[in-house]
Amino acid sequence: MSGSTSTSPTARGVWRGGRGILLVALIVILGAVAGVLLSGGSGGGRPLDPADASPSGGKGLAQLLRAHGVRVVRVTSVEEAQAANPGNSTLLLTDTSFLGEEEARLLTAMSADRLVVGAQSHLGILAPGVMPGRSARTRSREPGCALPAATRAGSAYLGGVLFDAPAGAARCYLADGMPSLVGYTDEGRTVTVVGDGQFMTNLRLAEDGNAALAMNLAGARPTLIWLTAPETVPGATGGKGLYDLVPPGVKWAVAQLALAVVLLALWQGRRLGPVVTERLPVVVRAAETVEGRARLYRARRARDRAAAALRAGFVDRITPRLGLPSAAGPDTKVGAIAERTGQAAAYVGAALYGPPPADEAGLIALAAYLDMLERQVRES
Known part of the structure; x- marks a missing residue:
């Protein structure tokens, strides 16, 4: 079994190389925008206006x-x-x-x-x-x-x-x-x-x-x-937008930070080279993975998780064979399996959606029953 890897820098590597500067730039930009939004209008109202209930109002x-x-x-x-x-x-x-x-x-x-x-x-x-x-x-x-x-x-x-x-x-x-x-x-x-x-x-x-x-x-x-001052002063050409309220110094700071981010991206971002294929040092067989997980379940007496894994795997394999969509409901799946296998719908439903087994014998019986159902569906 072999895999492939690349000797060129990954996106995570590029991010780690410049994330400090990017984080500082982001904090400065957000701070500047928040300062402008929070400082406009002395508490967000009209100062000493008898109709204003804000802290600065009258x-x-x-x-x-x-x-x-x-x-x-x-x-x-x-x-x-x-x-x-x-x-x-x-x-x-x-x-x-x-x-x-x-x-x-x-x-x-x-x-x-x-x-x-x-x-x-x-x-x-x-x-x-x-x-x-x-x-x-x-x-x-x-x-x-x-x-x-x-x-x-x-x-x-x-x-x-x-x-x-x-x-x-x-x-x-x-x-x-x-x-x-x-x-x-x-x-x-x-x-x-x-x-x-x-x-x-x-x-x-x-x-x-x-x-x-x-x-x-x-x-x-x-x-x-x-x-008090009117809402719109006579002779004004129009209301000011958010961009007009930003102080000139903040605009220059944001422009400089944007330029710094672009230069950093050009410096850190290099063209990805060709993929280098190499043999993986260890080959892990699928059976060993299954047995290892089963030992963990047994050591922790996690019969509920083991039963859930058995049922989920069974449903994933059986659903396409029954011609059902993956979004089909439990009753639809139980009915289709019972019809194909001749088993009672109550037994099939208990096996797929019932409570977890109370002991290891019950877990083994559940696995055997699901295996029998899958074999009957496959052979029908």
Whole structure:
């Protein structure tokens, strides 16, 4: 008995030779894609949107305000904000990136207090006299001022952008001597600017005095007009796809890794040579294999497995002789064997699908019965 083998590298050998580099490349690519997917949109929602229930959203604050009798109106344009203003309201600005300078001036002309979150665009128009400065780590801070809304709330999760405040303004939640919350009066309207709005989000609302501070600032008037960015900014040519959201550095990294994988494949992959035939060192006879497996079954007293092997081999050999498909059911096979051999269907069924023999004598009897059935089918 002889076999053949090849002296050229196998696919497994090629894989083992370069699997380290391939594995690293795959991990980097998957990490980059996962980072892009997980980092888009600050927790997967619209930050400080009163209709957003994600960790970065503001739905929790909106619900609290409504429960305390404050009318919360979500608007996405200056026109909607003007129409929703009853004259005794607070205008909450969490995103002004979509507004132009003229639109910002229209907002300041409204007879409403203004609460500005973060260093928004047109801050000099929305909060005259307030200038953004350096940034500080956002953490739990004490008020450190006499502003009633802050002193009643106590410590809050503030920081972020620090501001230069106009003269006479309340300077609260200081970091390095600069306030992260500024409050003052401008032309009869209260203007409040905070450097970070995380204390108003669903994630942070229940910590420290965050809920109290947010409600004191946003719920000071019977109506809160909450201006958020529209779903699609007017004038936009279309929504961005996933590829557009991938940072340029990640694109270059993936391209370089792909080139490295191609070069590695060209280096490691060699043309398979001709097959070399050689004599195997040991010839194992089929009978020895059967006897060896039988000894193992006997040593472990695995009569169930031995019976299953006998039955499976019998069915595989007999089914083609009966003209049955391999997918035929047990009843069909039992009926066909009983008809060909003249044996009772109950005996045939018990031999093929009954319980395993209880002892070695039963196993020998089963083997003899199956051999007799196979001989009768072959001779019929």
